[in-house]
Structures are given as C-alpha cells and as structure tokens.
C-alpha cells in the first residue's frame with residue numbers, strides 16, 4: 122500500500138493567525154494536503170509531541186547582496202542570507218532589487234536574478250527600489266514588472282543617492298494605484314538630518330551615538346505625516362517601513378482614524394535596542410547598532426509593543442542589512458573609525474527576528490501566538506501578494522513550517538549562520554528557538570544542523586496585496 126502522504130507531522134499544536142489547535146499535518150508534493158486528527162500513515166513521520174507549529178516566517182524586508190558603493194559590501198548574499206533565515210524559522214525572504222540612478226529598473230531586476238539564481242536555500246521574491254523614476258520607468262518598466270510579479274517597491278525620503286522628492290513620490294504612488302501594487306516608504310526628513318548632522322560635526326560630535334541625535338523622532342514624524350498626505354492625495358494604500366517609536370505611530374493612528382489605508386511595519390531593533398546601544402561615550406562599538414531610523418528608548422519600545430498587540434502593525438520584518446564590524450567593507454569603511462555619517466546603516470537580524478519575538482513576545486506574555494503568526498508570516502504574505510501559498514497553514518499552502526523548541530538559551534554570534542561577525546543581541550537570554558524548519562515539506566534545519574542543498578530555493582512571483590482596506594474597517598465600526 123502506498124502511503125497517503127510523503128510526510129506527516131504528528132501531534133502538533135498548530136498555530137495560525139486566527140486559531141491554535143491540536144492536529145496532525147499531512148504533506149504531499151511539498152504542500153499541506155491534510156490537517157486533522159489521526160491521519161493515515163505517511164511515508165515518513167515526525168512526532169512533534171505537542172510542540173507549537175507555526176507557518177514558516179516571511180521576512181518581507183531584508184537586504185542581501187545589494188550593490189553598494191565600494192569598498193562597502195554586504196556580508197550576506199543569497200546563499201548565506203537564506204541559510205541564516207532558515208535556521209531562524211524564516212522560509213520566504215523578500216530582499217530588494219535596487220535601481221541605480223541613470224540605469225533602469227529592468228536592469229536591476231536582471232542583475233538581482235543573476236545574483237540569486239542557484240544560490241538560495243529557501244524561497245524568495247523581490248521588492249523593487251525606485252531611485253530614478255523617469256518616464257520610461259514609470260510608464261513602461263514598472264507596469265510591465267508589476268504584471269510579471271514584482272508588485273511592491275520601496276521609495277526613500279532620505280539618503281542623498283536614493284531619495285525622491287514629493288512630486289516623484291506622487292508619480293510612483295500613482296503607478297501603484299493604477300496597477301494595484303504596494304509602495305513601501307522609508308520616512309525620514311532628509312534636509313533635517315543633513316542640517317543636524319552638519320551642526321553635530323561642527324561641534325566634533327561624530328561618534329556613533331550622535332547618529333541618533335541626527336535622526337530624532339521629529340524627522341520620522343514629519344516624513345511619516347507627509348507620506349500619509351501624499352498617499353491620501355493619490356488615494357492609494359501605502360506601507361510605512363521600520364517604524365521606530367511614538368511619534369510615527371501617532372501619525373499612523375491618526376491616519377487610520379481618518380479611514381486611510383496606511384499599513385505599517387516594525388523591526389526587532391525597535392523592541393530590543395535603544396539609542397544607548399549606539400554607545401554611551403565615544404566608544405566605536407556602537408557602530409554595530411547604527412541603523413535608520415535609530416533605536417529610541419524604553420518608553421518607545423513599549424509603544425511599539427502596544428502597536429504589535431493592537432493591530433497597528435501589519436508586518437514584523439528584520440531589515441537585515443548585513444555589514445561586518447571589522448574591515449573596510451563594513452563598519453570601518455576607511456579601514457578605521459569614521460564619523461557616524463559614513464558608517465554603513467544597518468544591522469543583521471534575519472535569523473534572530475522570529476526567536477526574539479517568540480521568546481519575548483509570546484513566552485513573555487506580550488502578544489498571543491496568533492498575533493505572532495500574523496506579524497511574522499501571514500501579514501507580510503498578504504501585504505505583498507504571497508498569501509495563501511506562503512504564510513499559511515491551510516490545505517494547498519506550501520508546507521513551510523516551523524516546530525518550536527521552548528528552552529533557555531543564550532544568544533551568541535557563534536551559533537548564527539549569517540556571514541556577519543556580530544549580532545547586536547549578543548548575550549541575550551532567549552526562551553525558544555526553531556527545533557526544525559521545513560521548506561516545501563523538506564527539512565532544511567533540524568535544530569542542530571543545516572541540511573538543505575544550495576539552490577533549492579525558488580523565485581516567487583507576487584500577486585496583488587490582499588490586506589483588508591482600512592476604509593472598510595472604519596465603515597464597519
């Protein structure tokens with residue numbers, strides 16, 4: 122008799138974005154074929170013994186092998202980045218194909234396929250970064266790329282070589298409205314940052330800690346409000362990425378109150394780091410935590426926790442931006458300590474995103490298991506048109522699953538699988554780690570070793586975003 126399933130996970134405590142229940146999960150041809158009690162035998166069986174099983178994580182904001190100005194270089198490519206993701210329970214990653222100024226978006230996509238082809242261990246989709254919205258990009262390239270499954274793009278309101286002005290942002294928003302795509306906004310006021318940076322430099326305040334002084338919450342609040350206004354003008358939903366604290370949160374709550382469809386993302390650094398992580402004195406080690414927006418303070422961490430709990434946030438991403446601490450390609454770009462303006466922005470976190478939130482959020486009693494699943498898997502899959510194939514434990518969904526081991530451990534960079542030489546969370550006590558990660562029914566991480574062949578990860582074409590419009594929620598209230 123042939124077995125009904127290739128693999129059965131027995132005695133799972135299945136957690137979805139809406140329910141937690143006991144069941145067996147039957148997997149056939151890489152997909153979930155059955156969910157029920159006492160399922161018939163599988164070719165292979167794993168007794169989960171009552172442990173929690175969640176959908177594999179969807180990390181909808183991470184940077185892998187993104188071209189940088191030399192000598193700076195990202196430490197993680199698709200191979201090391203997706204390996205690290207899988208060991209931390211993430212089975213889908215969404216990095217960025219970034220347009221270079223003076224070049225097209227199509228060229229960026231082709232280059233990014235060349236970088237990822239045959240390299241990934243888990244599945245991946247691309248966001249685009251629109252840096253140069255020429256007429257050809259807006260009217261020809263973007264509509265064609267959206268049709269081909271690149272349905273989300275990020276625009277920057279800061280960084281000299283990347284920022285768009287308000288008129289350019291309106292043009293991009295108009296395209297996303299007409300073609301049903303999602304625009305992600307990095308909301309910080311560029312001119313305010315530059316003005317503050319010059320004043321700090323004039324006073325010799327160039328240590329890493331002053332990065333936070335150059336980017337206070339006001340600059341994020343102003344840009345968040347402006348992004349909301351631009352989206353309202355065009356009448357299109359947007360998603361504000363890496364929201365760091367109270368002032369931006371207040372803008373988003375206000376917009377929601379107006380019935381505007383403003384979605385929001387936050388990241389672990391705004392729950393677990395503060396501006397003090399950038400160093401209390403002139404110590405350069407703080408460069409390890411230089412990211413934008415910068416981490417705030419304890420009170421703002423609480424604001425972010427509340428937003429995770431009460432539905433303000435739709436997506437919890439890593440914003441993994443992997444730069445080594447040692448060496449010219451990372452946080453020492455001139456071979457030595459540099460002023461904060463020149464420190465590459467970003468911290469690693471693709472592997473720690475899910476265990477941190479499970480440990481401190483779920484087991485720390487701050488969020489429910491259902492909310493954890495919504496934020497780490499289902500919400501991002503819906504926001505970017507990958508649901509229900511990804512981010513879901515349902516019949517027909519890809520069998521991307523995580524079995525959680527609830528046990529005490531101390532986080533150290535030595536246990537991680539990225540190519541970065543540090544983690545900002547070194548020494549943190551955690552209460553859980555993925556005991557097993559499955560991608561399309563294959564065990565890629567068994568809790569001790571990484572077991573998958575390179576290149577098994579597949580490129581995913583995204584559909585339309587399927588988050589509920591806020592306007593409907595406001596009307597129903």
Ligand code: DUC
Pocket residue numbers: 184307411412413414440442466467468
């Ligand atoms: N900020 C970004 O906007 N992107 C990468 C990393 C960072 O800190």
Ligand code: ZN
Pocket residue numbers: 307362363413
């Ligand atoms: Zn950003």
Ligand code: ZN
Pocket residue numbers: 182183184440442
């Ligand atoms: Zn980013």
